[in-house]
């Protein structure tokens with residue numbers, strides 16, 4: 001699974017980090033980002049392969065984002 005936060009769309013509501021703080025965190029700018037421990041690919045997506053248990057929470061966070069800022073593949 002891969003995930004990316006579109007920072008132009010993020011409004012910093014914190015919902016994603018509240019749902020899945022293993023993957024998402026709010027940075028110093030008040031916007032969400034995928035934690036650095038997940039490798040960022042050339043296409044800007046971060047690879048979530050450490051633990052399949054994270055797949056559903058990541059998708060739940062994407063579904064809950066009020067602006068649709070979180071893309072998953």
Ligand code: SF4
Nearest residue numbers: 010011013014016065
């Ligand atoms: S849920 Fe969406 S808008 Fe809210 S912090 Fe996360 S990415 Fe940003």
